[in-house]
Amino acid sequence: MTPVFGHGHLRLYLLKLLDESPKHGYELIQALSERFGGTYAPSAGTIYPRLAKLEDEGLVTKAADGRKTVYEITDAGRAELASREGELNSIESDLTDSVRRLADEVRSGVGEAMKSLRADLASAARQAREATDATSQSYSSWFAFDPTEDARGEPRSGADARPAGETSASAEASRDASRNEIRDVDIALAEFRQSVRTALRSRGARASVPAGTAAAFARRLDEVRASLLDDLKK
CATH class of the missing domain: 1.10.10.10 (Winged helix-like DNA-binding domain superfamily/Winged helix DNA-binding domain)
Incomplete structure (x- = not known):
């Protein structure tokens, strides 16, 4: 400054x-x-x-x-x-110029911060879209698998076959619900990642990031991951 x-x-x-x-x-x-x-x-x-x-x-x-x-x-x-009255008058004049320069620097800094924020938001939105598209593509083929057909696409027989009176409506609804859940998780992960990055960059611009932040962050993520994986196993 x-x-x-x-x-x-x-x-x-x-x-x-x-x-x-x-x-x-x-x-x-x-x-x-x-x-x-x-x-x-x-x-x-x-x-x-x-x-x-x-x-x-x-x-x-x-x-x-x-x-x-x-x-x-x-x-x-x-x-x-x-x-030192004359010198003091000169200081007052210099202060007027200093206020103007500082105001210009503040405006410039705010402008750059807004540009960076817009870029971060655009990046987050793009990552969320990419995650959604990738999820839809990767899981649509998996959920398209029909459990009543074998690897050759022929009807299964015996215990593996779907009862004759059962319709596929409930199975399709279940697959749609699962796709939506997975998509929402991917979007939430992308938004979480971007929000953390933005917060760290903002702190880094104002002051140093505290030592041990990465280790604490990794430890908390491990706790959340373990909890979620336990829930998914139930």
Whole structure:
């Protein structure tokens, strides 16, 4: 992301914010976020070391307010602001440009994320269609097998033959129901796979994926697979 403050400028801008009113660290972070329209908010690790340095230089003081620490500008801090008024005006101008650049970067990032999401959704839909087609093709031939015929297509005899009065309607309905179940499982698997991939990519874009994620994922899949296979054996 584009740097927001030049060297030493954040330190001076903190003095400006404290000159407006005493604030604790979180209020300073919120104030900066508001100035940037939510496109930038410094971390506590950025703010507090600078406040500590300002305190060491005698430019701010701090006092406990319950569990919070409130910072207040000193006369020496106001004197520094006054002596660097021109530099502060330049910082304000630079901040306007920074807000514009950050907004452009956010819009660009959102646009790229939407493109990636659309591509992922299209890929998931294509995989689901392919899975459905493959399932229909592979299982249609299996379910087309007529148990009243032998390998040569001739009627079976004896115990293997279907009773003369039995119709094929119930058998066909059962085959249709099985095909539908298998198709829905394949579609669910494709959608599950794509949703997990999208979630992992999104996390990877924001922060590192936690160590052990793959092992935990594999372990949970093994548990689900074992449970489902047990159900299918019943």
